[in-house]
Amino acid sequence: MKISINRQSNVSIRQQIYLEISQRIRSGLIEPDFKLPSVRELAKDLNVSLVTAHQVYKMLDHSNLTESIRGKGTFVRSTKDDTLDTNNPSATFDWQLSVPDYLPRASFWSQSTVRLPPNILDLASASVHHSLLPMHLVQTSIRQTLDNSPSSLGKYANFQGDSDFILALIDYLKVLSIDLTPHQLIVTSGTQQGIDLFARTFLGPGDIIGVETPCFSGAIDAFRLSHVNLHPIPVDSNGIRVDILEDLVPYTRFKAIYTVPTGQNPTGAIMSLSRRQDLLNFARQHNVLILEDEPHRELEMDKIKCSILPPPLKMLDTDGRVVYLKGFSKFLFPGMRLGLLAADGSIYNRLLAAKSIADLGSPLWLQKSLVPFFRNPQLFSSIRKMNTVLDSRRKAVLQTLDLLLDPRIIRPKQTAGLHLWLSMPSGIHTDFLIPEAHRRGVHFLPGSIFYPGEPETNHLRICWTNLTDVDLPKALKLLCELLNDAVLHPDLFS
Structure with missing residues (x-):
């Protein structure tokens, strides 16, 4: 069991170990009835005292995640749900549990429908039920691309994304009052890839990211995989609590902040304009990056809401501090997994380099097939x-x-x-x-x-x-x- 410990963290070593193990159990990465290492083995593997290891197991027992049986060891409690098709391997493959991994949690996967x-x-x-999606526009767009650009099936896309697709996205975003240039955009395989690119590029062991809490579980999973320290920041009806960020500054050096300011996931809050400005001021004063995730703006487009919906943080950003993520899976085409990332300067260049390593570029034909879709006057x-x-x-x-x-x-x-x-x-x-x-x-x-x-x-x-x-x-x-x-x-x- 590979557990990352930050010995300079304000969080106690005991609590760090407990959180790592408990989150793996809750995610299903450590299976029910699995026998955890003995107290002595855990202490030796992690270079901690026997007292610390014993306290961790006591905390796990208290949380009803494990059961310690005298003379036998500590076992993960069974919470078996017979309705779940977990595709678990048979007992023949139990030896695989002895192979250590570096996955801290996978809650999004564990609860997948x-x-x-x-x-x-x-x-x-x-996601929106397929009967409400503009499928007729997608079908028309795909047929048109098959007729006009069949060669795109035999070519790779560049790392940034197809130029025609990027220009179509820029025009589409302008209707939403989002003004970006081609040199700011990277096409991603959905918002989740954008979160992953940000995490693997800018976050690592010892870094601290402030995350609004409760928080999108897919983002937590991606950040935890980078072994960064996640600091929970409460949200209220106006979004992330910037006043709490300020209170933490004497004790916590944030490198980044993650937020979903429009239709916060999971609470549904919309960050007010004044709170957005406060967050940007905080980031400038303390040299912090902001990762802005905005999948829901189109869903708040009606006339009443549009007049009061604040602009994205990226549109208020004056020094390239905000990395903006926009997904289309929620309401246009969930099965296609395309989105965009917008950034500036060397931040952009480093994210583009990460994209080139991650997948060598998103599928060209898929991007080509959606150019007519985003340019269709019937879309909005x-x-x-x-x-x-x-x-x-x-x-x-x-x-x-x-x-x-x-x-x-x-x-x-x-x-x-x-x-x-x-x-x-x-x-x-x-x-x-x-x-x-x-x-x-x-x-x-x-x-x-x-x-x-x-x-x-x-x-x-x-x-x-x-x-x-x-x-x-x-x-x-x-x-x-x-x-x-x-x-x-x-x-x-x-």
Whole structure:
């Protein structure tokens, strides 16, 4: 078990080891019933005292993640869910568990709905149902490219991205009041690759990144893989708490900050203009990079919201401090995994070098096939029609939750993006609700995966855009019944 320890960190060594092991267990990277190294072996492997190793295992036991049996050792507790198709190898391959790895956690993978049977209603995936997507525009664009640019199937793209595709993206972004140049853009294989490129380029052991908390679990996974120190920064209805960042400056030297300012994942908050300016001022004063992730701007495009939606941090940035990520998977074409990264100066050059190492460039034909799509004058009218449906659905979902949910369960009155963040009464662990949820035929994301350190366990995230108008009410009814049962009978779900 390879565990990275930063002996200069303000976080105790005991806590660092505990978090590494606990997050691997929660992610499923350490399987149920697996026997952990003995206290003596752990202490020797990590060069820590026997007391520290013993305290780590005591903390894991206290968190119900492991069970220590006198004379036999410490074992990962079984939380087996028979509805999950985990594709686990048979016992023939148990020897593979002895091969150490460097994966600290993989929460996004562990909760992926692709591992579920098709009969389970999905309230987890942050995407729009295909019936609402502009598929006719995509189909037309692909057919046009097959006719006009068949040679693109036999060529590689350059590392930055296809020039025609980049110019089409620039014109598209201008409609969203995002003004960028070709020399700022890199085409990525989705937003997740942009996060990974940033992490592998600028973050490493000993560095500190401030992450809004709760935080997009895919970003946490990518940052943890770089063995950087993640410092949780709370969010409120106006976004990341810059005042807390300021309070931490005497004790913490931040290298970067990660934020989703528009439709924060998972809370749905929109960072106010004044908070955005405060965050940029903080970054300038303390020489900090900002990684801005913005997948939801188009979903807030209607006339009322557009007039009050603050510009991206990148548009307020005057010295190239913000690295901007824009994905299209949420609402245009989830299956194509394309996005963009925008940066300036040497920051851009280093990210482009990382991109060249990562995959040698995103697929050329895919980029060529979407040039007519982004230039189609019908695109934004199609997005507005989709938003009309989504706004109506969002209101209906909030009304349903108000009607069916126990009032002790806290839910937002307003939200942006695709997510709803629900908070159960203290003491209810939503991870433990997942097996029963699957038995009843519904899936959601437990809140624990959205925390970079020790998680708050009484929250959950649902998405209301991935189901049909027929299936969504069924899923909400099943979810509300489950959550209400957990409030009324918490002992049955512990």
